[in-house]
Amino acid sequence: MGPTACGKSKFAINLRSYLPIELISVDSALIYRDMNIGTSKPNDSDLLKHPHHLLNIKDPIESYSVAEFQKDVLKIIIKIIQSGKIPCLVGGTMFYYQALLYGLSALPKSNQKIREHILHIVKNKDCLHKQLKLIDPISAVRIHHNDIQRLLRALEVFFITGKTITELTQNNSYILPYTVLQFALMPPSKEWLYKQINFRLDQMLFTGFQKEVELLFYRGDLHIKLQSIRCIGYRQMWQYLEYKISHQEMVYEIIRSTRKLAKHQLTWLKKWKNIYILDNQNFDLSIKKFLNIFNKKIIKCYS
Structure with a gap:
């Protein structure tokens, strides 16, 4: 786990050199096809070497609920374990993690x-x-x-x-029948994270984010009220393409919304139970810490 722009995917990919893990994306934006730059999706080369489950599973016109995620991820976890490997969930959609760990009650359908x-x-x-x-x-x-x-x-x-x-x-009687180890990759400060968010947006714009959204915009069947287009970055770029805000306002709103998301994720993580904190500034040291905790817990489970 961890806030946006802190290097979660890169860290998880590095872990594959040490453990027989398969990666499962826990991100409500990465599920959409043709939404790559604005979601910071791993590139094709990385995905070829390091496949992720629950990536590119929906067209942007489709919706995806937390209940669907819970159902899908439980099936994937079973298959990974049966293959003799370890499921490694990586992403920042905290509500998805909560649904997996603690379940969902039988709530009424939306009206x-x-x-x-x-x-x-x-x-x-x-x-x-x-x-x-x-x-x-x-x-x-x-x-x-x-x-x-x-x-x-x-x-x-x-x-x-x-x-x-x-x-x-x-009244929820849901129990996840697995031993779960939870780690959060955390930035050294909010200021560092905000600078990273600014830098990442600059990179997105430089590598063709506007063109990516234009392709969605001119499809003709998508609109701003869809779950996919409400994703941070896409919503603001959509408003810019509709001439509702200026380019400067679009950039400002993306940064503001991303910072809000990061702050919200950090608030969740501060309250999260049974979590190990890793330093995103030193991957080598954090991987050693991760493996040390992992090995101790595995020995304890089987002793």
């Missing part, structure tokens, strides 16, 4: 009319968070006040069932 009703009576995102705090204070602590989709979902569940997500998830 667009109820969502529209909630948006009608609650005028802005700050009010959404305040409303959730009154109904379900535990979820309000867990869900960031800018995470509109999850705020709406939590309120929607309450409107449909009369029960909070917290109440419904407490």
